[in-house]
Amino acid sequence: MFEITDNIIVARISELISFSSQTGTRTFENNVLNSIKSAELVKMDIPFSRLTKSKDVVGAARGYIHEGKGVAAQANLTKVDMTKVTKATTIANGVANVMNVGSLVVGQYYMSEISSKLETITKSIDKIGDFQDREFKSRILSVLTLVGEISQFSSEIMENDEQRILKLATLENLKATATELLGQVNITISDITQKTQRPDFKEYQFKVDDFQKLLGYQNALITIMEEISKLTYLLGKGSISTERSYSTFNKYLKQSVQTRNLLGQWHDSQSNSLRIDLEKERITKAGLEAVVSAIPSLFDDKFKYNELSQSLVSEISTQTKNIPERPVEPKQIYDNDVEIIIKEGKFYYLNESSISV
Numbered sequence: 001m002f003e004i005t006d007n008i009i010v011a012r013i014s015e016l017i018s019f020s021s022q023t024g025t026r027t028f029e030n031n032v033l034n035s036i037k038s039a040e041l042v043k044m045d046i047p048f049s050r051l052t053k054s055k056d057v058v059g060a061a062r063g064y065i066h067e068g069k070g071v072a073a074q075a076n077l078t079k080v081d082m083t084k085v086t087k088a089t090t091i092a093n094g095v096a097n098v099m100n101v102g103s104l105v106v107g108q109y110y111m112s113e114i115s116s117k118l119e120t121i122t123k124s125i126d127k128i129g130d131f132q133d134r135e136f137k138s139r140i141l142s143v144l145t146l147v148g149e150i151s152q153f154s155s156e157i158m159e160n161d162e163q164r165i166l167k168l169a170t171l172e173n174l175k176a177t178a179t180e181l182l183g184q185v186n187i188t189i190s191d192i193t194q195k196t197q198r199p200d201f202k203e204y205q206f207k208v209d210d211f212q213k214l215l216g217y218q219n220a221l222i223t224i225m226e227e228i229s230k231l232t233y234l235l236g237k238g239s240i241s242t243e244r245s246y247s248t249f250n251k252y253l254k255q256s257v258q259t260r261n262l263l264g265q266w267h268d269s270q271s272n273s274l275r276i277d278l279e280k281e282r283i284t285k286a287g288l289e290a291v292v293s294a295i296p297s298l299f300d301d302k303f304k305y306n307e308l309s310q311s312l313v314s315e316i317s318t319q320t321k322n323i324p325e326r327p328v329e330p331k332q333i334y335d336n337d338v339e340i341i342i343k344e345g346k347f348y349y350l351n352e353s354s355i356s357v
Contacts, residue, residue: 001341001348002109008155009108012101013340013347051075102338103237104158105349110234110333111153114227118148121220128216136181140217143177143224146170150231157235164235171235175228175248182221182252186259189214193266201274201283205312211263212315222256222323225249238334257323264320271316278316281308 004010050073051061065073122144125137150167157163189211196207226249233245270276275284282305339350 002112002351004105004108004340004347004349006104006108006153006155008159009101009104010347012104100159103334104155105338105340106333107158107234108153108155109349109351110230111151114230115148115151115153117223118144118151118227121223122148124216125220128213136184136217139177140181140220140224143174143181144220146174147224147228147231150235151227158237164237168232168235168240171228171232175225175232178221178225178228179248179252182218182225182256185214185218185221186255189218189259189263193262196266197269198273199270201286204270204274208312208315208319211319215260215319218256218259222253225252238332242332253323260321260323264322267316267320276308276316277305278308278313280305281310281313282306283308 004013050065052064052066054060054062063075064071065075122141125140125144128137150171154163157167192207192210196203199207226246229246229249233240233242236245271278275286277283284305341348341350
């Protein structure tokens, strides 16, 4: 259960309690509204009380007035336009209020989830050393900060269409910056793999360190773009499709997958060339060192190899793992009923779904 702490949402739920107690759940309210809209109703031009009672249906009346020996008058029946009925309008407004509160509850839950994830990314970037220059790292942190501000849930934004549209435009600009940075990282990784085909072991170690920094930025930017997609969908409140919200993210995820595949192939090539054995954490000696150890290695095989540091082995192993190519297929969370539990005077959102699989 996720506690609903926003004061405005709590107030909105409290306002709906009396309405909900009269009409039941949101599903029931939707059914009531739909049945009224589709009903074939008519109105009478003479009072119901004057009509002759029906012998076939209890409580019903015939469409005429019977006095004495015959029919004194007949009722004129006119079809009712249900869009103009006050009761239908009242129920429609009630359902709209319930739907609005539902979107506010969902928004607070998922935005708090996004905010938490962005904080984790910020900490991971802080640990990464400088890459090229500090301006690049600063731009990533700037995007993180601005996306983080939007993810700080504000019911005023969710309820104010003008504010929502403004924030959606801001997200588009941040997405453009994030795609530029991610594209730059992917191009840099590809260039290094193509231009460094046969490095010696010392140079190989330097390249591994460079890749470790680059992959740290790549992972962070992929996550940032995914969270921007989630925020776009949330702020759209169902008006922006999930396909559109995640379109750019899925394209750049595919590009990043291809880049990581190239890096994995590059590492395989270097391992074969340098005769590195990751499983046994060792590298076969080469050059003069191999000549000097040739005789001792006849008596003990260990003299043929140098041990690799565990940190280097760990970095290489991480860099050879491919990103799972999984275009995100988010669920249509605004189509689901929102379940709220009231316990000891507090409101809780019962979450049974997630935006993405």
